[in-house]
Amino acid sequence: MSFEKYENVLLEEPEEGIAVLTVNRPKALNALNLATLQDIGDALREVKGRDDIRVLIVTGAGPKSFVAGADIKEMQNDNVTEALKLSKLAHSSFGEIEHLPQFVIAAVNGYALGGGCELASSCDMRIGSTTAKVGQPETGLGIIPGFGGTQRLTRLVGRDKAKEMIATCDMIDAKEAYRIGLFDEIAEPDELMDKAKDIAHKVMKNAPLSVARAKYSVDRGADLPLDVAVDLESQIWAEMFGTEDQKEGMAGFVEKRPKHFTGK
Numbered sequence: 001m002s003f004e005k006y007e008n009v010l011l012e013e014p015e016e017g018i019a020v021l022t023v024n025r026p027k028a029l030n031a032l033n034l035a036t037l038q039d040i041g042d043a044l045r046e047v048k049g050r051d052d053i054r055v056l057i058v059t060g061a062g063p064k065s066f067v068a069g070a071d072i073k074e075m076q077n078d079n080v081t082e083a084l085k086l087s088k089l090a091h092s093s094f095g096e097i098e099h100l101p102q103f104v105i106a107a108v109n110g111y112a113l114g115g116g117c118e119l120a121s122s123c124d125m126r127i128g129s130t131t132a133k134v135g136q137p138e139t140g141l142g143i144i145p146g147f148g149g150t151q152r153l154t155r156l157v158g159r160d161k162a163k164e165m166i167a168t169c170d171m172i173d174a175k176e177a178y179r180i181g182l183f184d185e186i187a188e189p190d191e192l193m194d195k196a197k198d199i200a201h202k203v204m205k206n207a208p209l210s211v212a213r214a215k216y217s218v219d220r221g222a223d224l225p226l227d228v229a230v231d232l233e234s235q236i237w238a239e240m241f242g243t244e245d246q247k248e249g250m251a252g253f254v255e256k257r258p259k260h261f262t263g264k
Ligand code: CAA
Pocket: 027, 028, 029, 031, 032, 068, 069, 070, 071, 072, 073, 074, 111, 113, 114, 115, 116, 118, 137, 138, 141, 144, 145, 146, 147, 149
């Protein structure tokens, strides 16, 4: 079952704690217009407030495309001010993923181009279908990546590979995306969602607050000098000793029994 409140995305009711957010403009290969970017942000803000969602899977509607980028037809006549508004909206919407306490998996089911590669890069990990094609084609359109491609992609694959992908506009296949560290896993198309759910189940065995705070520590720390980043880690690590789940996790180990985490 899915909420019908968003025009361009589907947010399914969670099953066993796993919800799926589908970018849903298949006729345009799920290209991101303003309304879709707004819907993505709104749906993510909804997910943030839902305790019944532990892991979110982000994917694209239809067999062919995850997201084929920003909507070129809609933005082609934008002026500088309108372009800035579009980019800021994308940053605000994609930035919500990093602010979610939930773990977010991109299931890249086809083309992930421009804004599609940038949306996938904003997720906590990426599983690519063997049919996926990934690229940053913006320099071929007379622009640069504007939804995080010069920043998040660089942090994932390194400066030189990011600059190569951006300057050549090469569309790489799933194997190459895996080789350069852009995809963390690859799956056959009909096994993609099962693979994502298998990983989600592994995540859900662990303490929810620990997963959320570890995600925060990794993401925030990556942008800080190392001495400040390790201090942040110490603070968060120590805070965990004030949680019920730390007591439960360690008691479960010592008593050789299954652990029952409550997220408190
Ligand atoms: N914007 C708007 N419409 C798009 C689109 C996009 N990014 N990508 C695909 N579509 C539309 C097509 O115009 C077409 O619509 P019509 O049937 O009305 O003509 C429909 O989706 C199907 O696409 P194609 O017929 O082109 O399908 P194909 O199989 O021949 O090719 C493709 C698939 C290689 C992905 C091709 O559609 C393509 O190159 N798309 C554009 C990819 C791109 O350049 N993305 C980057 C956009 S810029 C960006 O993202 C900037 C940023 O920094 C965020």
